[in-house]
Amino acid sequence: MVRTIDLNAEQPNCEPYAHGQDDCASELGKAGKDVTVLVQHGIEDQIRMLKGRTLFSKKKEIAAWDASFTTDSDEMVLAIATSDTNTPWEVYTTTASGGAMVQLSNHGHAFAEKNFASVNFLKCRSSDDKEELDAIYLVPTACAGSEGAPMKPIPTIVNIHGGPYSRVTDEFNPCYFMETQVLLDAGYGMLLPNYRGSSGRGERFAAYARGACGTYDYEDIITLTQYAIEQGYADKDRLVARGWSQGGFLSFMCTVRNGLHKHEWKFKATIPGAGVSDGDTMALTSDMGAFQEDLAGKPPWECDKDDTSGRTGSAIWEFAAAVQKGDVIPPMLIFHGEKDERVPLEQSVGFRRAMESAKLPFDMVVYPREPHLVRERKHIVDMIERTLKFVDLHIGGK
Template sequence: MPLVDDLFDLQIPNGVQISPNSQQVLYCTTPPCKASEHAQSTLWLAETGKAKSSRQLTPGLHNDREARWSPDGKNVAFLSDRAKTGESCAIYLLPLGGGEAYPVTPTQNERAIDRYEFSPDGKTIAYVSADEKTEGKKAKEKAKDDAQVWGEDWPYNRFRMVHLATKAVSVAVAKDAHVAELAWNDDGTKVAFSETRTPNIENKFKYGTSIFVYDVKTRVSRKVCHFATYTSGLIWSGGSIYFIGPADEHTATSSQMVFRVNPQASDETYTKHDYGETNCAVYGQLRKAAGDVAVGILDGMADQIRVLSGRTLYSRKQKIDAWDAAFTKDSDEVVLALATSDINHPVEVFTTTASGGALVQLSDHGHLFTSQDRKFGSCRMISCPSTDGVVQLQAPFYVPSSAETKDDGTLTKPRPTVVLVHGGPYSRKTESFDALFFFWAPLLLDAGYALLATDYRGSSARGDKFARYGNGVGKYDYADVIAMTQYAIEQGFADKERLVVGGWSQGGFMSFLCSVRNGTHAQGWKFNAAIPGAGVSDCDTMTLTSDIGAVQAQLASGKPWLMSKDDVSNRQGSAIWEFGDALRNKVPIPPMLILHGEKDERVPLEQGVGMRRAMEDAGVPCEFVVYPREGHEIKEKHHLLDMGRRVVRFVDTHING
């Protein structure tokens, strides 16, 4: 079977959870694509430290996901649509001692359950979900008498509790606000929860997030702080509540750090607790581990697990897709479970210890690749100064296994290279099997191409100062992509005569910019072709049409409705506004393969349509591909198969030979 088919038949582990006694590991797997009408996910169980011990808990016929251990370790809870595939959502309990999974919340409910957590005594589950549609609303929708009025009829998430012995569900907090996350305190007497004004995704960026404490006995909630933007990873450990948020809550282009709230204080404040100055906490990655808190950290090219304000438990220059940490009973040893990969091995689940124990592979979901000993290439980290000398840039450079090397490991000759730019901009890529997105990396490496996964200012993992360069895109980020490409050429890695640039989302935006500025850097090379996926071509219209227009305004430099009509500063990052000058100045705009999802709300399709029109009008070769029904991320299997084949074919056309 062709490689592209094998890749999209993989099962990708996620949601890793260590059992209360640290002896077992629970996790889910999901395919990298939507192979049928409805999403599917499977639960697995493995033995800590025992190689290839994972076994399937659920059949994989439904969307069984978000698994949790009961506090006594005897049951596994999970979300599923098994009552009505693709249209229902309920919490189920699976007794590990024997017996079938059974529901504990109403199975006919269609609204998603976004969060749920066991109480410390295991008798109650707190969860959040929106109210079900009324019969009247359903009738109006059926009759198409369903005008949508902004600000009315929001599907607010409610904070609910289900008593497991009786399956009785109660609404703990029913006001018109949107509950996002929740966390029990250690003795189960209180629950912290976060809320935003409405469920609209842009709302948290504009009006912030409030954190409350709910008293289980009195059923009274009290506000303990307000944060001016979004938060994630809410947990309650000991006498403190913790969450992750931007170091500067007033801008979207800021590093992630850990904040602490004293729930006993009366002044509704929070304090900056740790990280975010030279590195970054990872969105949502806070875990309780006995009396400590563990946190996921990005530090340069390393993915790390650390004890909050303490020692590093694990650090490696490879992506950690999911993890959990637990102290062993009667010991200070920390057991770690993680899902990770490298360029030659798909994501698998491993366990190790913080003291440096062996990394034991529990799962074997990538057996098709390992059994054939298929090698795609090798990864080396490269580093160079920015063009202005202000920062040091880092990035993985992938060499295909077919490349000839000298005894010292250097290449015998430069390789045709695809420069892949990550999205975000607040993101960062280190070594992994799917090095960027949609398995472009293994497909291109298998075809013989080297890959440069450029980092740039505005990215994560380097602290707040580095992240803040994301304000006003189109200047430093572009210069850094050029600087890293130039360095790869100077080091003999990349062939300056055979270069393609590509990326998704912000990477698509950068691909557009590199195209209209092609060769203007005076370094003596240019890109032969470009692959902008879901790319931004005009920053002004992004602030008007994107689902997170408030964030786009910060990235662009301003809100169009507040700017003078003579102020064109937003055009600094708008490739469409540079297109005409590029033609007049005879810039060699390269052929493009433009890829976009039809229903993309983050970067609306019009961004790609605009560039397609410009290319067509100028007579520059352009292949424009729209994937029906798809949003910002392409998910349907046949679309992903088409994309993979199309990308390799396009690169072959322009830099092969």
């Protein structure tokens, strides 16, 4: 949210001023003497005057912006860097009164003739009927009917965003490593769920993540996947769950709980990247230990010996029961960066050892030198190629 501080006060306090309850403010800017703010309003990105009118609003990602009044009127001119599923980031100009979007750059000219997918915005109620959930479903162009929905259910990758304080809208690279367009081009549908704990819906919605990771978020992913199946988008027999960071954590949870929900489907495989497998040890080892304590509810050193509440968000503690039930844990492809300080490599190493001990099928790739988000081009290319090959193996292609 936007907060204010009275610097003349004897004891200055940081007071709530705008946003943060039903939506999320992410950046501030200036237009003359006025303050502008970039707001995540549900699945829309908006540019607003602070506590004033909305200047621009689209169901698309705004990566950067600036605003200025014209010299001879009260009209406001905007410069916006934005993208969508079929268009890489470009700079546009428009006016706050609703003028045409004029493209100023041409960085994505190589994709000018490419149409990867139709974009479908989905909404449904949470399983406990407390919240409305939203997601995006991307239908490869070759599979889309006249209304943008698939002509028949298609093999689907449930691509889970990180954070948890993040969210997905219509954008060119929704989950970090440019793999989305490659997978769409190969004929795979893409479900992008905004689970409870995501940003864009304010403090109340975000608060679901604290002390309850692995509860509401996991249930929302299952609910949105089921909804995509019911609406004829996703083929229930060809599903893969993947994600990075918090998305990797939720991919681990989907692994150990696979098919244990009330619906008649399972993930055929999972792809956790830089994922948390044990919440308690994150408080001990992550470079954001206090943040991890917040997500867990409290650190392990404040727990009594028999207090296992921190295990709510620990896939490793559900592994043994999943193995005993049989036919739960699917094949896995695990990715991690060698120098990851946010989610240390040991989180994936621990799950790898569990898979080895149970003699279950998996592959694990550790990228040398890489921090939490993989950066080197050759590693990103390798990761995309491995992902495509793995998905082809387990849920087929076009």
